[in-house]
Amino acid sequence: MRNLEPALTSAQNPRVKAWVKLSERKYRNQEGRFKLEGVHLVKEALEAGWPLEAVAFDEGLGVPDELAPYAEREGGSGNGETDWIPVSPDIIAKCSETETPQPVFAIALKRPADDAALFGGDGGPVVVLDGVQDPGNVGTIVRSAAASGAAAIVLGKGTADLFNAKTLRATMGTLFRVPIVEADLAELLPEAKRRGAKLFGTSLQAHLSIYECDLTGDGIWLLFGNEGGGLSPEVEALVERPVIIPMSGQAESLNVAMAATVLLFEAQRQRLGKLEAEIM
Known part of the structure; x- marks a missing residue:
């Protein structure tokens, strides 16, 4: 896992604040990014080779088993640019849009229309x-x-x-x-x-x-x-x-x-x- 970063524990971290804003459409459009919540969506994106900027996972639980093979590859998705970031449960809750957050989410890049x-x-x-x-x-x-x-x-x-x-x-x-x-x-x-x-x-x-x-x-x-x-x-x-x-x-x-x-x-x-x- 070459791009594993230090754990993020503060909801006041600028990166976390930017992730939270992606819950709003206007920020998704401005930034060209969107959030993927849960193991299934993140795994589907990785399997399809979709560009992911970051995968954030619960620091106490580690990378979910289903995603571990991707995390062990260079950059996670094969493009050498995905950061794998352990985060606190508070950050997962802050960034989630579901009542019962899953222990992983990703920040994906929008692709140009073809x-x-x-x-x-x-x-x-x-x-x-x-x-x-x-x-x-x-x-x-x-x-x-x-x-x-x-x-x-x-x-x-x-x-x-x-x-x-x-x-x-x-x-x-x-x-x-x-x-x-x-x-x-x-x-x-x-x-x-x-x-x-x-x-x-x-x-x-x-x-x-x-x-x-x-x-x-x-x-x-x-x-x-x-x-x-x-x-x-x-x-x-x-x-x-x-x-x-x-x-x-x-x-x-x-x-x-x-x-x-x-x-x-x-x-x-x-x-x-x-x-x-x-x-x-």
């Missing part, structure tokens, strides 16, 4: 969130997108902050596995259409079932709107293919995260089926 993933080829669909406000819904959609092989995720204005502690927990670390970009949809979606993208959006007024749509091939974009109001009028006007999820039971609609999951795995089913047919 727009190339939006127009990169024959992978899964691009997922677009238009004002999805609930952090749990955003995190769940990220998780479903990563699990189903989505090409990328676009976060439009009004969507919950990806680096909010609740959103991060809901992703279960899958945000490190799929490209995610923030964009002005009023600018991006017309550009996507000019480049051949096919825009699908769910609507209770639609007549076309998702099971009747071809969700394979290049340029499939799946758009999902606000929990209460759906897609904004500006975005809805750009949708070429309004679709509906057929429901035979007694429910008016699905939660946006559930609807997104249904569409994403239907797209995966179609892609895998097409691949199997081509092989045979």
Whole structure:
């Protein structure tokens, strides 16, 4: 563990004060950093090679067993720049945003957005969130997108902050596995259409079932709107293919995260089926 630093025990330490500020979105944006709380999120970031500035762990408990192999490598994450810092339980409590803090957290660096993933080829669909406000819904959609092989995720204005502690927990670390970009949809979606993208959006007024749509091939974009109001009028006007999820039971609609999951795995089913047919 080459970058192990002396223990931090004072909450008045300038470094600790800077970590505490990362609980607020404006400081995360200013600093280009965010916090990861708990063994699972930190381990997922390390496995994915995500740049970590520091990993702080309870000085009395030491590095969690699950993270020990990474701590023993040069710099922890293989880039020679991660500091492993023992800290007091008081500092962990000060920096945590949960009632029962886990004994480890990390300070991660935001990566520059990679727009190339939006127009990169024959992978899964691009997922677009238009004002999805609930952090749990955003995190769940990220998780479903990563699990189903989505090409990328676009976060439009009004969507919950990806680096909010609740959103991060809901992703279960899958945000490190799929490209995610923030964009002005009023600018991006017309550009996507000019480049051949096919825009699908769910609507209770639609007549076309998702099971009747071809969700394979290049340029499939799946758009999902606000929990209460759906897609904004500006975005809805750009949708070429309004679709509906057929429901035979007694429910008016699905939660946006559930609807997104249904569409994403239907797209995966179609892609895998097409691949199997081509092989045979």
